[in-house]
Amino acid sequence: MVFLLRSDVASVASTPDRTTQWGQHHVHEIAQTHLQLFNQLIDAGWLEDELIRIRLAYDLQVELFGGSRTQSGKFHEAHNIGTASILAAAGADVSVVGAGLLHNAYNTGDFGDVAKGATTTRRAELRSVLGERGEACVAKFEKRHRWMTPDALARSADEIDPAERDARLIWLAEELDHHVDFGLRYRFSMDNRNISVDIGFDGLLAVARDIGHDRLATLMEEICRAEDEAQVPESLRTRMTGQHPGVSRSWIGGPKHRRSPVPDRVRIWLGGARRAAGRVRRRVAGLRS
Numbered sequence: 001m002v003f004l005l006r007s008d009v010a011s012v013a014s015t016p017d018r019t020t021q022w023g024q025h026h027v028h029e030i031a032q033t034h035l036q037l038f039n040q041l042i043d044a045g046w047l048e049d050e051l052i053r054i055r056l057a058y059d060l061q062v063e064l065f066g067g068s069r070t071q072s073g074k075f076h077e078a079h080n081i082g083t084a085s086i087l088a089a090a091g092a093d094v095s096v097v098g099a100g101l102l103h104n105a106y107n108t109g110d111f112g113d114v115a116k117g118a119t120t121t122r123r124a125e126l127r128s129v130l131g132e133r134g135e136a137c138v139a140k141f142e143k144r145h146r147w148m149t150p151d152a153l154a155r156s157a158d159e160i161d162p163a164e165r166d167a168r169l170i171w172l173a174e175e176l177d178h179h180v181d182f183g184l185r186y187r188f189s190m191d192n193r194n195i196s197v198d199i200g201f202d203g204l205l206a207v208a209r210d211i212g213h214d215r216l217a218t219l220m221e222e223i224c225r226a227e228d229e230a231q232v233p234e235s236l237r238t239r240m241t242g243q244h245p246g247v248s249r250s251w252i253g254g255p256k257h258r259r260s261p262v263p264d265r266v267r268i269w270l271g272g273a274r275r276a277a278g279r280v281r282r283r284v285a286g287l288r289s
Helices: 018-023 034-043 048-065 077-089 094-101 120-142 160-181 198-212 212-229 264-288
Strands: none
Touching: 018 034, 018 094, 034 048, 034 077, 048 077, 048 094, 048 264, 077 160, 094 120, 094 160, 120 160, 120 264, 160 198, 160 212, 198 212
16 A cells, blocks of 8 residues: 555635635545455455455454444544554554454444453454454553553563564554544544653654654654644534534444443343354355355
């Protein structure tokens, strides 16, 4: 996947005022739909068994995230695909790219239960799709607050275990996807960058270069510089309460945040049945391959 700058944005505006009022928003081409991601991987020469693994990971993330959204209002599905797209462009292994599609599953995925975090059952389900390495990466990412401190990140890539190294790369990729379409500008409060306050932006770039991804670091600098200069109408910014100034109500969250008042026991049973059906579909797809 080649990261390009769109130079034709200005031509979309039919009048000079539309261009000058908000400026030109240059957007990097990163997959945001599963079809774009599949095409990217096919063009990169991925083998069919690798593509099947990514398809299974994609199907699972659709089940887990449904219509939920990030703080900018962007659908989690698009964010997950963008993260995987960046990982693939960075030359990551198929297990890590698949983990990128499910990187936040343990934190925000709807498994149809009332548990939180990386439970034994949840880990087994992700392991059946991602394999040992991919699941270990997601589990490490879920505990990122433990290694996103200045002291922990001061350790070089040679001093950390492989799962943390993979998780650091996923962190960089998902951070980049949050900013690639100026997501910070579309949040109601722009003070809440995804980047850890403790390490700062320079710390993030240092992590990228330490694990051998200078290109990601350079791209992050370019994107965040453009994002800081971008202007977005107040009416388009997303409040986490779901209310936009001057605009009709827009739900942020998805099914997980709008559940009907069904008793937990019934909801857990229905969730388990749905999850079992999903596992059967994925196994059948694996046998057909």
